[in-house]
Structures are given as C-alpha cells and as structure tokens.
Amino acid sequence: QSVLTQPPSTSGTPGQRVSISCSGDSSNIGSNPVNWYQQFPGTAPKLLIYSNNQRPSGVSDRFSGSKSGTSASLAISGLQSEDEADYYCAAWDDSLNGHWVFGGGTKVTVL
Amino acid sequence: QVQLQESGPGLVKPSQTLSLTCTVSGGSITSGSWYWSWIRQPAGKGLEWIGRMNTRGSTDYNPSLKSRVTISVDTSKNQFSLKLSSMTAADTAMYFCARESRGRFHLLYSTYYYYYMDVWGKGTTVTVSS
Numbered sequence: 001q002s003v004l005t006q007p008p009s010t011s012g013t014p015g016q017r018v019s020i021s022c023s024g025d026s027s028n029i030g031s032n033p034v035n036w037y038q039q040f041p042g043t044a045p046k047l048l049i050y051s052n053n054q055r056p057s058g059v060s061d062r063f064s065g066s067k068s069g070t071s072a073s074l075a076i077s078g079l080q081s082e083d084e085a086d087y088y089c090a091a092w093d094d095s096l097n098g099h100w101v102f103g104g105g106t107k108v109t110v111l
Numbered sequence: 112q113v114q115l116q117e118s119g120p121g122l123v124k125p126s127q128t129l130s131l132t133c134t135v136s137g138g139s140i141t142s143g144s145w146y147w148s149w150i151r152q153p154a155g156k157g158l159e160w161i162g163r164m165n166t167r168g169s170t171d172y173n174p175s176l177k178s179r180v181t182i183s184v185d186t187s188k189n190q191f192s193l194k195l196s197s198m199t200a201a202d203t204a205m206y207f208c209a210r211e212s213r214g215r216f217h218l219l220y221s222t223y224y225y226y227y228m229d230v231w232g233k234g235t236t237v238t239v240s241s
Contacts, residue, residue: 002157033225037158044207044234045150045158050227051214088158092226096174100148100160 003028004089004103011109012079020106022072022089028101032092034072036065039086039105048087049074076108084110113138115208115232123202123239129195133208133232140189141166146211147184147191148228151204159204163211164191198239208232 005023012018033052037045049065062077089103119131148163162172164182181194209228
C-alpha cells in the first residue's frame with residue numbers, strides 16, 4: 001500500500017492527452033513539492049518533472065505537472081507510442097522525521 | 112556527466128546482511144549540496160525509498176526499514192554504501208542508487224529548498240534465498 005495514490009493504469013490513442021493523478025495528504029503533497037519519474041521495463045527511473053511543474057533539460061514539453069492542495073497531476077499531451085511506460089509520483093513526507101514516499105505507479109498504454 | 116554504478120552480491124542468504132556500493136564517476140561526491148539515496152523495487156512492483164545520506168553525515172531513513180539500514184559515504188573512494196541486515200525473501204528486489212539534487216526558491220523573505228533524484232544507477236538485482 002503506497003502512501004501516495006495513483007491509478008494503476010491509463011491509456012490513450014496517439015495524439016491524445018492523458019492525465020495521471022497522485023493523491024496524498026497534508027504531510028507530503030500538501031507540504032512539499034512533487035516529482036514525477038518515468039520508467040521503462042528493465043531500466044532505472046528517469047526524472048520527468050521536479051518541483052511540481054519543472055522539466056529537466058531534455059524532457060519534452062509534452063509532459064507537464066501541476067499541484068493543488070494534497071493532489072498532483074501529470075499530463076502527457078500529443079501521446080506517442082514511446083510514452084508507453086510506468087510513471088511514479090514522489091514527495092517528501094514530513095512525518096516520522098521525514099522520508100520520501102512514492103505513488104504505486106501508473107502504467108500508460110498507447111492503444 | 113555524473114554516472115552511478117551499483118555493485119554487490121546478487122544472492123544473499125536469509126538473516127544475512129546485504130552490502131551494496133554505489134560508485135560515483137564523472138564528478139566528486141562532495142562537490143555539491145547533494146544527498147545520496149538508495150531505492151528498491153521488487154519485481155513487478157513500485158518504488159520504495161530506503162534512505163539517504165549527504166557528505167556532512169546527515170542521514171534519513173525509511174521508518175519501516177530504519178532499524179535494519181545503515182548508509183555511509185566514503186569520500187576517498189567517491190562511493191556510498193548500503194547495509195541492510197536480517198534479510199528475508201521480502202527484501203528481494205532491484206536496488207538502485209541515486210543522486211538527489213537541490214533547488215531553491217525565495218518567497219517573501221524566506222528561502223525554500225526542494226530535492227529531486229536526477230541521476231540514477233542502472234540498478235542491481237538482489238535475491239534472498241538459501
């Protein structure tokens with residue numbers, strides 16, 4: 001049971017816009033920025049979004065992040081086949097002396 | 112650019128202590144305001160943060176693993192390490208090391224910091240079995 005709640009899966013056709021939600025509480029998302037990671041099978045996660053809505057250099061502007069209250073969201077616009085991967089949200093949790101918490105991950109399938 | 116590489120035994124017996132090392136190349140482990148983290152992922156499951164340390168000796172651990180985890184840094188070797196004791200089958204997973212970078216922003220008269228794991232090792236598989 002992950003501290004942050006994500007839908008297990010979502011799908012879309014090429015060119016569509018898909019969104020992934022990440023729900024937490026006041027000790028994590030409500031108090032700290034959210035990061036998003038993309039992971040392909042058999043590889044390490046890759047930083048996709050940091051500090052709620054900032055893209056690292058080299059990340060496509062088709063990926064965008066937002067946060068409101070104790071929830072965050074990752075949007076993928078102009079969905080492409082290469083976007084098929086697992087996506088994880090993460091936030092620092094201030095409880096119990098502080099620790100990172102992750103969402104359970106969302107599998108994005110391009111139909 | 113900075114690269115991370117995990118190393119250690121792929122097989123550990125139940126009740127033994129796992130020791131993994133992450134070697135940092137392409138930059139000094141001490142040359143920034145970084146934390147150095149360990150994360151694991153059981154096959155087919157999600158990510159679980161284990162803990163982190165900076166080169167000033169500050170550590171943070173996952174509360175659920177804290178009693179069994181020790182993370183240390185060896186600046187002379189540009190490495191950091193993970194020790195996880197009392198291993199069981201539930202600890203079987205891919206183990207990743209990662210660098211946490213820090214950013215900051217100013218709001219009114221205060222400065223706020225945020226962290227993100229921007230460099231990851233490829234991971235190493237650890238199986239717990241007798």
